[in-house]
Amino acid sequence: MTATGILDLFAANLERDPDRALFTFVDARGQDTAAYSADALARRAEGVRALLDDLGWVAGDRAILVYPPGPDFVVALVACLMAGVVPAAVLPPGPAGGRGGEKAFGAAVQDCRARGILTSTDFDQLRRLAVDSGAFPGFVWPDVAWHCTDTAGERAVSLRRWHRPAVPGEAAVLQYTSGSTATPRGVIMTHGNLLAEMSSNAVDFRLGRDTVGVSWLPQYHDFGLVNAILSALSGNMRLYSLSPLDFVRRPALWFETMSRVGATLTASPNFGLDLAVRKTTPEQRAAWDLGPLATLVCAAEPIRAATVDRFLGDFAGSGLRPECFCPTYGLAEATVSVSSWGRSRVAVDAEAVAQGRVVRVPEQRADGARANVYIGCGGITKPGSRVRIIDPETRLPCPVDRIGEIWVDSATKAAGYFDRPEESRDALYARVDGESDPRRYLRTGDLGFFAEGELFVTGRRKDVIILRGRNHYAEDLEESVRRCHPAIRPGGVAAFALETAGEESTAVMVEVALFEGCDAVAADGVAAAVRRRLALDHQIGAATVVLVPPGTVPKTTSGKVRRHACRALYEAGELETAITVPSGVRR
Template identity: 40%
Template sequence: MTSSSSISTAAIAATAAAAVHAQDVDMDAVLRRRATATPDEVAMRFLRNGEDDVVDLTYRQLDQRAARLAHQLRQQLAPGARVLLVLEPGLNYVTALFAIFKAGATAVPSFPPVGTRAVSRFASICNDCGAELVIAEGSLRAAEERLNAALSAEGKVPAWLFAGADFFEALDARPEVAQGAPNADPDFPALLQYTSGSTGDPKGVILSAGNLISNSRVLDIRMGTAEKHVGFTWLPPYHDMGLMGALLLSVYSGFTLVMMTPAHFVQRPLRWLKGLSKYRVTSSVGPNFALDLCVDTITDEEVDGLDLSSLKLLFCGAEPVRQATLDRFAEKFGPAGFSSTAYVPCYGLAEATLFISGKADSNAVPHRILLDQASLAAGVIAPATLDAPATAIISCGTVATDHVMVIVDPETREPVPEGTVGEIWFKGASVAQGYLNKPEASDEVFRAHLAGDPQDGPYLRTGDLGFMMDDELYITGRIKDVIIFAGRNLYPQDIEAVAQACHPAIRTNGVAAFAVTRDDKEHLVVVAEILRSAKLNAEDLENVEDAIAAAITLSHGVAPHTVHLAPVSTIPLTTSGKVRRSACRDAFNAGALAVAKPRPTPAAAAEADTSTLLPQE
């Protein structure tokens, strides 16, 4: 339970933050204020090679860089135009983002269109948002014709601005420009954050200028103001946690953010921890998979060269946080000065801009509880016993300041008592405006009201399940079928479509993809029904398994942990013929799924039939 002292501290911090930032309507106003108040402080420090090739941007440099580019953008864009931003992570990305804000346009962050799936998703997003301009790396100029062909198949082809290193060097050489009037409308759609969802049905979350300010404010309060922070991020800036939880937060709060590309982290995770040590970082972000990667790849000798004692806040989110992972990381890096009190398990989603809840007491180890596994699976909270399997669940802390969270029965829409599992509903200034071009989905997700009280709302329906205990949130599962793997959201319908198409023996609508937890890790399972007419022998069935695994690995970069081949009618379906993935997962976990049996070859079958006529000894 949150102590009275921590509540008092949070209240004081909230009052101070509100007073300091009351004049800020959007992130451009924040940057202008920083450039005036602390022009020579380093805003962003980018490690170009992930290690010692360092380049800095002060607040004044960032503000003027962005202003020069905004001046150019205004000459070719109408107010409110949507600009797709596909630059690689780095200082140029930050410059372009704030230039879009200054130009009065709407930023649409997306990862670079490199690779077949990335191009397909890029085209879907571009078409959905009606982008008028794409700001891209100079290296993509050679692919312009191919990309335009993909775009023309989807819709209108936008203009391109290829902004490589030479472009920004020329930008820096231009004279300073007078900035236009700042935005005065907190409801202006500053950003479209596309969820990492199905490539065929992208969802653009409309985030207003006020949403960005609200989310930054509640994170700033949660960080506390006792000391000057230094941040570090390697998360991609087109991901909501990397963009809102690191980049925009650092400008809002006024601390230096050290940046590294995701590729440099994945290539050598030690670079992240060396950066934390070298720059005396106090705050960073690390999804569960990143902590596991560090433990698995960094040697004890390399740990000896680290000093992580400055790290006070390690935000853990973007995927389920595992107690076993936190324990392993703390044990491995405790000798380097890391303390478990630094962990800040948090919960959020793009529809809430980012942050919904997180650990409030920065001096405490995150709370956890042990629950009976079987009871929890049924939605009942019961303490663990010595003679039954238990599940450890980590608290995701208290709700964001000035926001409201309610645990609701998703069927009746009535609040449930504390300690009861239900759907997480959320309301407040950080809740987005809705989905672009999807009025029905927006009404369903963003306009919810509690049963019997139409005035209490609207709430955001998160689609996630959890319960409250002593004013803290515990996440238990997802209503949604999203599979989270290594910090990525994988949509089962996309995986199922790939598996369906890879072999003719698989029944139409006969594939189910879902995640299961084994040894505190999430694994992908694919169940595929084999047509009765296929008549496959044992070797043929193995070939089908191999084909499914290869196709999914190639298309999604994830190898299934298990490919389960089953006879027709094994996968549970709804009355309308849709796959019931959760029911299929339950049957798989219980070992109740039927297994496709090999059909003998005609010669073998004939031999077997003849043998039954022979005299028996």
């Protein structure tokens, strides 16, 4: 039978090997707490599907999935697909969601006109206690019913009752963007998108029945949902699943688990590699065996050469082979990957980058001038796909020595944003001017270039800070200052533009350890270190420095800094405890 929906792959997996473990969930201590075979997962999902039937839900309805990490989420996801209900996974509202997390949750519920919210009994009780205690002041909860699915029990599996999409273009899941630059939007991933992604992943990442994956990626983020959970459902791997909160608290858990189970596949954004280096010891690394690891996918945020070098160097003693490192580029609107297996790194003159040009130079320059080092994200391997570098203003193709916006067309390009036809047309169906290319492209909003047959990503277009005609990438400014002073927390730095007297200037928000003890003298010291580094690396003569407590800098579900949210908080005066050292001022 030809697969028309993503659940057809799970059904084939179920019929082929019903008792083989697909998912194993690992707790904070590194102990396996639950293991689900395809049959056990299907029986539990049938129970939740019966609940949806009893509630009167029908194919095409939308459901918001709000669960802590664990098996209940996977069960509810499969149940929705069985019923033809379109699931939308979101970050649970509460402390884990960070500042404003409940607002993003509420916006998603309203945006997709959810029929209901599916959750677990434990989380629902915590939510009720938080509401009763006034933990969400000023937030109006959506008038939508919550339903606990963990008490639904099991039912016999009946494949003939499973929903089969009439066409591959039918919506399968809604993936809400993280809201790093705007209100969250629901990306419509179709069954055809997901089938094409699963097929490409199996080839590109060398997946199969013998693949052993370990993932701490959030279940509500496209990287974790599609490339871990749905990939395991489709038969591409056996997955050991860790809580991202447990990983952040104790990164050693990731490596302990991989060493214990002989992981052959894992994945992490750049910040996860950095955290692993900072929060593990040489003695721990020497005890782990990462020799079986064949693929370590790194994606979801800019990949920093310095981070990669430190990570591969520090974990060489664990048996980690450099050739398993797999830089990859992707985004939700591309369901999810665009390119993979980067093997090149290039150094580009920093002054040229500021002017939008690509001028190759040695990494260590004899003249002492600064070079930006970029990690390649590989070639374009998906059948029938095309990726182009386009001038975002003129919509004309860029010459090979120019940086432009990355435009993508492939079988995995999402159908659009839910109930946003104009935004969908502008962002996912863009036409290249100046030639007769018949394709319609996804405008990624990311800037980059091609070199040596690979795609290189330089940054987000909306995060470029323009000072006196020169382009400065926020990521580059943050990388320069995150270790310029011992009080700065490396993962809590955000650079953004401010407008003063009609001119754009720079602000840098830094989280400071032991913030309570930071007086005016200490604040001046941090600000001076930040400005000194910006002047040396980027020739930025002045900047406003904002010191904030740990955990203040807003981030997306994948750990990316929400720079526009940082600017909004600063300009609205909502950073009540912040210490601001204005440009050119000592406190």
